Amino acid sequence: MLTGLDIAGDTPLHRASARLKLILLFLAAVALFLVENPWALAAAAIIAAGLYASTGIARSEAFRRVRFVLFTVLLVAVANYVFHSLAEALAVLFRLGALVLLAAAVTATTTISAFMDEITRLLRPLERFGFVRAADVSLAVGLVLRFVPEILARYGDIREAHRARGLRVRPLGVLVPLIILTLKDADTIAMAIDARGFRRQ
Amino acid sequence: MDIVFSGASVSFAGRPALHPLSLRLCERRIGIIGLNGSGKTTFARLINGLLRPTAGQVTVGGLDTVKDEAAVRGRAGFIFQNPQHQMILPVLSEDIAFGLKNRGLSKEEISARTEAVLERFRITHLAGRRIHELSGGETQLAAIASVLVTGPDVLILDEPTNQLDLKNRRLIEKTIADLPEQAIVITHDLPLLDGFDRVLLFHEGRLEADASPSEAVRAYRGIVGC
Numbered sequence A: 001m002l003t004g005l006d007i008a009g010d011t012p013l014h015r016a017s018a019r020l021k022l023i024l025l026f027l028a029a030v031a032l033f034l035v036e037n038p039w040a041l042a043a044a045a046i047i048a049a050g051l052y053a054s055t056g057i058a059r060s061e062a063f064r065r066v067r068f069v070l071f072t073v074l075l076v077a078v079a080n081y082v083f084h085s086l087a088e089a090l091a092v093l094f095r096l097g098a099l100v101l102l103a104a105a106v107t108a109t110t111t112i113s114a115f116m117d118e119i120t121r122l123l124r125p126l127e128r129f130g131f132v133r134a135a136d137v138s139l140a141v142g143l144v145l146r147f148v149p150e151i152l153a154r155y156g157d158i159r160e161a162h163r164a165r166g167l168r169v170r171p172l173g174v175l176v177p178l179i180i181l182t183l184k185d186a187d188t189i190a191m192a193i194d195a196r197g198f199r200r201q
Numbered sequence B: 001m002d003i004v005f006s007g008a009s010v011s012f013a014g015r016p017a018l019h020p021l022s023l024r025l026c027e028r029r030i031g032i033i034g035l036n037g038s039g040k041t042t043f044a045r046l047i048n049g050l051l052r053p054t055a056g057q058v059t060v061g062g063l064d065t066v067k068d069e070a071a072v073r074g075r076a077g078f079i080f081q082n083p084q085h086q087m088i089l090p091v092l093s094e095d096i097a098f099g100l101k102n103r104g105l106s107k108e109e110i111s112a113r114t115e116a117v118l119e120r121f122r123i124t125h126l127a128g129r130r131i132h133e134l135s136g137g138e139t140q141l142a143a144i145a146s147v148l149v150t151g152p153d154v155l156i157l158d159e160p161t162n163q164l165d166l167k168n169r170r171l172i173e174k175t176i177a178d179l180p181e182q183a184i185v186i187t188h189d190l191p192l193l194d195g196f197d198r199v200l201l202f203h204e205g206r207l208e209a210d211a212s213p214s215e216a217v218r219a220y221r222g223i224v225g226c
């Protein structure tokens, strides 16, 4: 099972600092929305896919992670084709597709603690005005990154258990135990955070 | 360190989980036994303020677990029944270091302490491993290391050998026996209690026996009827 979305490795993307990657990702997003030519965007999507592949992630895992979002992007593109034009649809498809792949590449090569440190640093100025507690926000983000894969794995387990008992796998029948188990865990995890003094300042 | 219960009790939604209890714990090795649901975890959680007494008071080293919650947490470390849940970051060394952040330590100090605690429990080779890939025994050692790195005076362990095979059970038993820190151990693993100073037996939310390991275990067998 996988915990945390980063995969171990020593590729150029792994070695780049979290801050640099986040800044580049932001700039790439801005650039992608400024460009309108579908062929230029297609080239960007191919480069993004190449970067994602360069992280050394296994092909099946790489696909599993982005398929849901890419499918949504495809639906948006189809809607654009129906209501606007083919050129517009292709532009949307490649633009959002490239962005998803770039974000996946950054996620796959950045450890949770690096993300958390970066978020804490980013929010420090706001902390001075009393808006947020930077450490809390970064802890929240870290927790999401840490436990989302675990919740997905549990979803798989529950589905399997349903099948093993010969029950039909209905979304609701899987979701209810999933939510209950997740809330129970959340309770323990919240307690553990207190017990270990993560929030003490 | 002195842990004092003064008429402390806990109810969940009006149902008593722990009846009023007054006692003082200062021994180095304290065991807690009893059937499932007898109130062991509830009792243990009172000690580091994870749970507030519905009535009465609990103090640790003279500090009130409600009023001085943060300070009490620093003195009483807790190992959860499922130690996976208390590891927040996916890689062991990261998780241990994370526990030391927000404490005004320098980066060098944090990594020196992390290395020292890994060495202390002979798990330096696991530093870069993912918590999820660790075996049951390794996870338990990792959790103990991640809590003791912050220097609590007393360690509370909730069924630490529960899901372990015989070999790992022996390893954790020995690790606990060798701890210089005071330890309070909830367990169903009765041999673990050998050499303990004092054992508390809970039954249906009441303290049923407070005695030497052999006497408490005898009372426990009396309850079960075998």
Ligand SMILES: Nc1ncnc2c1ncn2[C@@H]1O[C@H](COP(=O)(O)OP(=O)(O)O)[C@@H](O)[C@H]1O
Pocket: B012, B016, B017, B034, B035, B036, B037, B038, B039, B040, B041, B042, B043
């Ligand atoms: N958070 C809670 N909410 C409601 N009831 C609880 C809660 N935690 C424990 N209990 C109840 O309190 C009793 C004692 O539980 P616990 O201390 O966990 O027992 P043990 O650790 O000895 O198995 C049980 O009846 C349990 O169902």
Ligand SMILES: [Mg+2]
Pocket: B040, B041, B042, B081, B158
């Ligand atoms: Mg318990």
